[in-house]
Amino acid sequence: MTDSKPSKSARKREQLELQTLGEQLIALNDAELASLVLDERLCDAVKNARSMKAHGALRRQKQLIGKLMRDLDPEPIRLALVALRADDARDKQIFARAEKWRDRIAREGAEALDAFAAETRTSDPDLRSQLAELDVAFSEKDEKTVRRKIFRRIHEILGKIR
Numbered sequence: 001m002t003d004s005k006p007s008k009s010a011r012k013r014e015q016l017e018l019q020t021l022g023e024q025l026i027a028l029n030d031a032e033l034a035s036l037v038l039d040e041r042l043c044d045a046v047k048n049a050r051s052m053k054a055h056g057a058l059r060r061q062k063q064l065i066g067k068l069m070r071d072l073d074p075e076p077i078r079l080a081l082v083a084l085r086a087d088d089a090r091d092k093q094i095f096a097r098a099e100k101w102r103d104r105i106a107r108e109g110a111e112a113l114d115a116f117a118a119e120t121r122t123s124d125p126d127l128r129s130q131l132a133e134l135d136v137a138f139s140e141k142d143e144k145t146v147r148r149k150i151f152r153r154i155h156e157i158l159g160k161i162r
Contacts, residue, residue, distance in 0.1 A: 015066055015070070016066070017074075018066045018069035018070060018074060019062055019063065019065065019066025019069070021069060021074055021077060021078065021081075022042075022046070022062065022065035022066050022068070022069045023062055023065070024081055025038075025042075025046045025065070025077070025081075026046055026049045026050055026062075026065075028046075028084070032084055033046065033047075035080070035084075036077060036080050037076070038072075038077075039068065039071070039072060041068055042065065042068045042069065042072065045061065045064055045065050045068055046065060048061060049061040049062065049065060094155065094158045094159055095155065097158055098151055098154045098155040098158055099151065101116050101154045101158075102147060102150050102151040102154055104116075105127070105131060105150060105154075106134060106147055106150065109131060109135075110128075110131065113127060113128065113131055116154070120157055120158070120161055121161075122157055122161075124153065124157060126153055127150065127153055127154070130146055130149050130150045130153065131150070133146045133149075134146045134147065134150065
């Protein structure tokens with residue numbers, strides 16, 4: 001009669017997976033970490049690991065985090081991390097689109113602004129006035145300032161339309 005308990009290798013793999021999952025928590029900022037529902041000891045261990053500089057101490061802290069993870073259901077943490085990564089990817093996508101639109105509007109002017117308005121289904125008088133400012137910018141510094149304003153406004157619009 002044999003117990004159907006996992007082999008030592010399987011347990012070791014599972015422990016390493018939990019430790020890796022715990023290491024991902026170290027990379028989160030305070031707001032993201034607070035959004036997860038974690039055990040207080042685990043949360044403290046993650047915060048302590050962030051401040052550690054010595055390689056050996058950090059390695060031991062990561063092992064402790066892995067050990068603390070064994071007492072929790074890791075699935076909600078995995079799902080939350082996937083959701084956070086999806087938000088990060090979306091933010092990067094919006095940022096890249098805003099850069100492209102800013103460059104196109106600065107290069108092509110009103111035509112590109114009309115195309116942006118058609119794509120986003122918005123009509124923004126601020127962007128029109130900023131485009132006019134860009135046309136009359138005297139110095140390179142003024143031009144950069146106006147381009148930044150245009151970028152911020154485009155980024156804000158793209159963020160709202162999700």
